[in-house]
Amino acid sequence: MNLALRDIRHRAGRFVLTAVGLSLLLGVVMSMIGIYRGLVDDALALARAPAAELWVVEGGTRGPFAEASRIPRDTRAAIARLDGVAAAGAVTYQSLQVSVDGRPLRLFVVGHELDRPGGPTAIADGRAIERSHFELVVDRRTGLKLGERLRLGTDTFTVVGRTKGQVDSAGNAVAYMTLSDAQKLQFTLEGAAARNQAARGESPNRQQVNAVVARVKPGHDPDELAQSVRRWKHLAALSQDQQESLLLTSVVEKARRQIGLFTAVLLAVSTVIIALIIYTMTMDKMREIATLKLIGAPDRTIAGLILQQSLALGGLAFVTGTTLVTLAAGVFPRRVLILPADVAALSLVVLTICVVASLFGVRYALRVDPARALGG
Structure with a gap:
């Protein structure tokens, strides 16, 4: 009993x-x-999305996720010529607040070069970006449907694909667009600010990016390549493991x-x-x-x-x-x-x-x- x-x-x-x-x-x-x-x-999802082993950012910074980073766009060509680099791509990152059918939507926008590292590695619905302008790949969490049109800045984009589980550290859904569209969105002023800039004889600098991501050839050590890049005083570099460790210690600690x-x-x-x-x-x-x-x-x-x-x-x-x-x-x-x-x-x-x-x-x-x- x-x-x-x-x-x-x-x-x-x-x-x-x-x-x-x-x-x-x-x-x-x-x-x-x-x-x-x-x-x-x-x-970690956003840092792992490009499937890269090397991150090149502005010298003296630990960007692009921990702090601001801006480097010339042609840095990508210099990194791509390094021995051991299989492919390199320039990327930009920015946060946007938009309104969809009267509801606020927070997006983390990634600008990337077509056919280069930096874009989404997997598309759950639809297709990847094929045109150089006005196409968008968003995460399912946005609630946007394929073919839906979204106004960002002064341009209207069409959703051609959707990813799954692509968010930033704050939980905001990620949206991908071409690098040229992202640079225009990030660095071009609108309205009175644009007129004031023109009156001062200044023009928007669209030749800047936030980082360059690179994939390494088999048999080469990403840490050694990062050390080589750090010799250029105007650049800093992190391997993928260092980038992930930095995210965990500085962003979510x-x-x-x-x-x-x-x-x-x-x-x-x-x-x-x-x-x-x-x-x-x-x-x-x-x-x-x-x-x-x-x-x-x-x-x-x-x-x-x-x-x-x-x-x-x-x-x-x-x-x-x-x-x-x-x-x-x-x-x-x-x-x-x-x-x-x-x-x-x-x-x-x-x-x-x-x-x-x-x-x-x-x-x-x-x-x-x-x-x-x-x-x-």
């Missing part, structure tokens, strides 16, 4: 409601972990600490709640426990009763909470990425919490006087 199971059946309603409440708390913990994983994956601290607090609260619940459940059956001790039940039987109930409560809450978060992941405004390794790790944490929380109830139960079973 399993005493823990019989006691749970006797108080099934309260046990289930308690488990549901605890599952919501553990679901928040899992969602925080998933948000962090999604944050990291989103931040504070978010990682914040989410980690919040998760730790939630786990501590979960421990206290489980301990309180188990302690209360133990107090409710003090006479039954005293009776067990009176008839000679060993301490391990009583400890096992409390521990099994604690594990059952934590296990049911964990499974329910994880299931709810997995089903609701698509509703979150930021991507929630649930990894099997994180689920396994959290299950071990919950197991440890349940064992630790049950110790309070076990300690109290083992100190009960068997004579209490004969009391009124």
Whole structure:
């Protein structure tokens, strides 16, 4: 006879409601972990999109994602001539706020050269950009459909393709256009600002880009190529691994600490709640426990009763909470990425919490006087 199971059946309603409440708390913990994983994956998605091994940026900067970077467009030709470089492409990056059917839409626009590194590596719907002007590839998250027209700056673009999962570190959908269109959008002023620039005899400089990305030939070390580029005092260079490490340390580091601290607090609260619940459940059956001790039940039987109930409560809450978060992941405004390794790790944490929380109830139960079973 399993005493823990019989006691749970006797108080099934309260046990289930308690488990549901605890599952919501553990679901928040899992969602925080998933948000962090999604944050990291989103931040790296943009850097990994060109499938490049070398990033060349303005000297003295760590751009283009960590800080501003502007270099001459013809830098691409110089990088392409380096021994070990298979292909190179110039790119620009900029954020835009537009209105689509009355709703605001935040875009991270990438300008790239056709048939060179810098554009999307995979198109989920439609096709890649083929014309030199006024074509756009956007991520599905924008909600834009193939063939839809979008006004950006002074020009109207047509959506010819869509990607999947292409966002920046802030979760904004990425849009790709040709480099010439992006330079016009980024460096050309409009309205009164343009007239003021013309009156001063200045012209927009469209021969600047934010970075040059390059792919390396097999057998060549990207770090060595980056070191070679750094000898040019007006340029800085990072390998792909360095770029990703920089993104994680400079762009998402504070978010990682914040989410980690919040998760730790939630786990501590979960421990206290489980301990309180188990302690209360133990107090409710003090006479039954005293009776067990009176008839000679060993301490391990009583400890096992409390521990099994604690594990059952934590296990049911964990499974329910994880299931709810997995089903609701698509509703979150930021991507929630649930990894099997994180689920396994959290299950071990919950197991440890349940064992630790049950110790309070076990300690109290083992100190009960068997004579209490004969009391009124």
